[in-house]
Amino acid sequence: MEVQIQDSVLIKSYIQGDERALETLINRHNQRISSFIYSKVNDRGITEDIFQDTFIKVIRTLKRGTYSEEGKFLPWVMRIAHNLIIDYFRKSSRMPMYDGSASFNVFSVMGDDKLNAESQLIKNQIDSDLTVLIEKLPEDQKEVLMMRIYKDMSFKEISENTGVSINTALGRMRYALINLRKIINENDIVLTY
Amino acid sequence: MEKIYTKATKDCKLVKAQPQTIEFLLNYSKSLNITTVKGMSFESNLN
Numbered sequence: 001m002e003v004q005i006q007d008s009v010l011i012k013s014y015i016q017g018d019e020r021a022l023e024t025l026i027n028r029h030n031q032r033i034s035s036f037i038y039s040k041v042n043d044r045g046i047t048e049d050i051f052q053d054t055f056i057k058v059i060r061t062l063k064r065g066t067y068s069e070e071g072k073f074l075p076w077v078m079r080i081a082h083n084l085i086i087d088y089f090r091k092s093s094r095m096p097m098y099d100g101s102a103s104f105n106v107f108s109v110m111g112d113d114k115l116n117a118e119s120q121l122i123k124n125q126i127d128s129d130l131t132v133l134i135e136k137l138p139e140d141q142k143e144v145l146m147m148r149i150y151k152d153m154s155f156k157e158i159s160e161n162t163g164v165s166i167n168t169a170l171g172r173m174r175y176a177l178i179n180l181r182k183i184i185n186e187n188d189i190v191l192t193y
Numbered sequence: 194m195e196k197i198y199t200k201a202t203k204d205c206k207l208v209k210a211q212p213q214t215i216e217f218l219l220n221y222s223k224s225l226n227i228t229t230v231k232g233m234s235f236e237s238n239l240n
Contacts (some may be wrong), residue, residue, distance in 0.1 A: 022222050023215070031209050038208045051210045052218065059222045127218055 007073040015062055026055060029074055032060040033081055040085045050088060126191050133183055141150035144169055 005024070013021035033054065038047040057080050061067050067076075115123060134142055143162060147153045153161070158169045184191060224238045 019219065019223055023219055026215055026218060030215070031207055034208045034210045044208065047208060048210055048214050052214050055218045056221060059218065059225060060236065063222075063227050065224055065227075 008069050008071060011062065011067070011069060011073060015065065015067075022059070025073070029077065032074070035078060036078060037085060041088065046088065051083060053084050056173045057084075077153055094146070129189065129191065133180060136183055137176055138177055141172050141179065144172040145176040145180075148173055 007025065007028075010021040010025050014025070030051075034047055034051055036043065037054075041047055041050065045168075054077060058077055094131045103193045134145060136147065140162075144158055147158045147161065148155070155166050155169050155173075162169065164172075221238075226237045226239050228235045228237065
């Protein structure tokens with residue numbers, strides 16, 4: 001009949017430098033502690049993490065010599081695990097984590113605003129084509145369009161700058177857009193991506 | 194007498210930490226070195 005060495009003896013051996021004692025302790029209580037953690041967090045990966053963090057604290061306390069043996073090793077370890085579980089839930093409630101499911105994926109409603117490389121190339125090409133098309137416009141229409149789109153000026157500012165009334169500036173902008181559309185359609189140009 | 198044992202025994206799942214986790218903990222323990230200087234403890238991990 002195998003005689004099981006008490007936890008207190010193993011702890012004493014470990015503190016004195018016997019690393020195998022730690023292995024025996026961990027293996028002895030592995031299932032009990034892991035099952036306890038899993039029953040709370042219901043996730044194997046998180047269970048592994050919390051189990052690891054628990055025993056890191058145990059190892060550090062034992063090696064520092066600040067552990068006082070009262071015959072309650074397992075309750076002590078369970079208390080550490082319990083506190084780490086609470087920490088985990090506090091952290092995850094501050095930073096909610098979303099897991100995609102078959103019916104809903106959060107990336108369908110949120111995405112990166114930046115264009116990918118292909119889209120950026122297409123956009124650059126479109127911008128370049130547009131610049132060529134704008135050059136074909138009459139000078140007064142081109143001037144108003146450039147001020148409005150590229151310099152982000154208001155029509156009031158455009159009228160003051162060009163010395164015409166606001167209505168004239170508005171009219172020139174309207175005709176600039178109509179003429180641009182005509183040029184695009186006549187030349188079968190595609191300016192979308 | 195109050196019933197304190199759950200009937201849902203199938204819901205009680207027994208799990209164990211992976212061998213890799215235990216190996217990590219044992220290696221961590223072997224590498225951990227505590228140095229005490231003037232009442233202050235310093236932890237270091239030896240390679």
